Amino acid sequence: MGEPRRVDLEALKRVLMEHEGQVGVFERVIGFRPATASGYKAVHLMNDLAQCALGGAPQHGGDLLARVIRVDVEGEDNSEASMRADERFGAAFDRAFPSELGLDRIQALRVAAREVLSFDGGVYQPGTSMCSPLATHRDLLGFEQFRRFGVGRLLADVLPPEGLAKMREHLERDGDPVSRAFRPLLLAAPLVDKQKPGEPVERTPFDRRFGEGLTTLMGQALSKPMMLRTVALGACLGLVLKILGAGRDGGRPALLALSNAEDRGPKPLRDAAVASFRRGVDSLDRRVAALVPSHPLAPELMKRAGAKAPSVEVPDTRKLENLAASVIPAARAAKSDVEIYWPDDFAAKIGRRVGCVLPMSDRAGWGRHLALSPELVEILVLMHVASGQHATPWSRFWARVREELGVVVGANPTEDVAFLAHAGVENVSDESLADNAEAILAHAVRRGVARRLPDGEAEVGGELS
Structure with a gap:
């Protein structure tokens, strides 16, 4: 010997992981890129899947929502005066928070928005493409860097057409309690998809059954926020099973x-x-x-x-x-x-x-x-x-x-x-x-x-x- x-x-x-645009073996085997998961959460998965179903996120990338929520973050000027004078979002802020409400009331509403949509600290500094609330409406979606893993693209491929249609339908309706509460912050804009299409990956019988299960889940008589939560958790469980069955x-x-x-x-x-x-x-x-x-x-x-x-x-x-x-x-x-x-x-x-x-x-x-x-x-x-x-x-x-x-x-x-x-x-x-x-x-x-x-x-x- x-x-x-x-x-x-x-x-x-370089062979196992993505290198200079070349798909790695890991991605060929499991259908997405398993980069570091130290900060990856179910909410990122849902944000990604939503953008894949809709064809992107609003052009503003969730920056209005981020600035409203990050009301008292040190080093950022998101004060009421600054927001009203902002060239991009001043008019939208005025509509959402009329000055007649008073400073204390406006502050309380912004803090409440943070508690609902950024309870896990998932909404980051505007412009950093890391706005990841569990968005109940397309106009609350924001860009975020974890889309590079390709998990949402995989799930969109796994879902049958009726599953993707259900996801789009949920995200385009504003009748649920959360979307109604945040209706003043629903800032419509053209959708922009920053995620590049991936190479086709062969879908397995497991993938098809998994996608059918998620579609059944989306059809249950649940409130929209609860449906999004259950789909996110079910999809995370499915990812674990997919990796261990690959x-x-x-x-x-x-x-x-x-x-x-x-x-x-x-x-x-x-x-x-x-x-x-x-x-x-x-x-x-x-x-x-x-x-x-x-x-x-x-x-x-x-x-x-x-x-x-x-x-x-x-x-x-x-x-x-x-x-x-x-x-x-x-x-x-x-x-x-x-x-x-x-x-x-x-x-x-x-x-x-x-x-x-x-x-x-x-x-x-x-x-x-x-x-x-x-x-x-x-x-x-x-x-x-x-x-x-x-x-x-x-x-x-x-x-x-x-x-x-x-x-x-x-x-x-x-x-x-x-x-x-x-x-x-x-x-x-x-x-x-x-x-x-x-x-x-x-x-x-x-x-x-x-x-x-x-x-x-x-x-x-x-x-x-």
């Missing part, structure tokens, strides 16, 4: 989900849930390695790294396919200043924010696993049982979730054991699975989307409560 080959990590990064047939993962409720008792299925998450990452890595040789910059990986270049060692080979299979795990294990944003790290960060990935920190010592909060269980029900549809038996509902989204909780213990075993997660207790499903059912009943029946069975539906 020859000496180990040293592979340049910077060269690998290397499997049809793009469907094979994940055991535990309850994310506030209980501190023993978790006998945690090892199995962690193992299923790891199997998803392993299959993702195999898919990435399989596509590396076809990338235009991949031949650079065969050149030996310079003496001072950040690198990893792999077995020597003359075949790019063999090198790709060994360099991915080596790069994961390497401690280097070269930042490669692994898709599963993106999944963990966004998943923790919406309650579908535990533990909340890798410092906890336990591996990552999928979890379902009571709210996410409710969202799954609303994605699969349309408004006006008869209630669905609990076990049949979870059989459908397994077949379409690749998630099991133990509602069909024998079938779920076989499903996990096929994915490489062996020796899962069917009794523990049944207990896990019972715990999740209890939370679904409290959320009002499930009910127990006199014969000991249960059913789910969005209108049960």
Whole structure:
């Protein structure tokens, strides 16, 4: 056996991630660019999806809203006098806040607007393209830099035409309470789309089922702000599932989900849930390695790294396919200043924010696993049982979730054991699975989307409560 080959990590990064307009392998595998997710939230996803559905954001980029909300930010002159004298927004500010209201009343209204639309500090300095409220109307949308990830574009491609039409319809109506309250700030302007079209990405059966589920969710009898929230959370859960299923047939993962409720008792299925998450990452890595040789910059990986270049060692080979299979795990294990944003790290960060990935920190010592909060269980029900549809038996509902989204909780213990075993997660207790499903059912009943029946069975539906 020859000496180990040293592979340049910077060269690998150029292959895996976007470089000078060249789509990276990660984006080809999962359909979007998994850049750093340190500040990425569900609200950014919804802002992006809204702009993809509508064809952009108003030309003012949300700057009026930002200046109104950032009423007392140090270093910015957003005072009432400055706003009234502003060349761009003075007339709009006068209409929204007539001087007859008085200084105190106007100040209170601006602070109230901040509390509603920037409760998480998501509306940044005007002109920075970082205006990301959970906008209920197209004229409240603002530009924001996280669109470069391409998540909204992916979701727009996943949604069927009727799903995109529903999203546009919601955002063009101003009859909901939030839009009515902010009607004075709805500043109409031509739409501008700053996001460049991406390369077509093959859509999987998982993508189609996921898009259909989001469309069903948009048709539920919810207030518009609640609908937008549930779509955002459901879409974040779907992104996690997509990443962990990217290397499997049809793009469907094979994940055991535990309850994310506030209980501190023993978790006998945690090892199995962690193992299923790891199997998803392993299959993702195999898919990435399989596509590396076809990338235009991949031949650079065969050149030996310079003496001072950040690198990893792999077995020597003359075949790019063999090198790709060994360099991915080596790069994961390497401690280097070269930042490669692994898709599963993106999944963990966004998943923790919406309650579908535990533990909340890798410092906890336990591996990552999928979890379902009571709210996410409710969202799954609303994605699969349309408004006006008869209630669905609990076990049949979870059989459908397994077949379409690749998630099991133990509602069909024998079938779920076989499903996990096929994915490489062996020796899962069917009794523990049944207990896990019972715990999740209890939370679904409290959320009002499930009910127990006199014969000991249960059913789910969005209108049960």
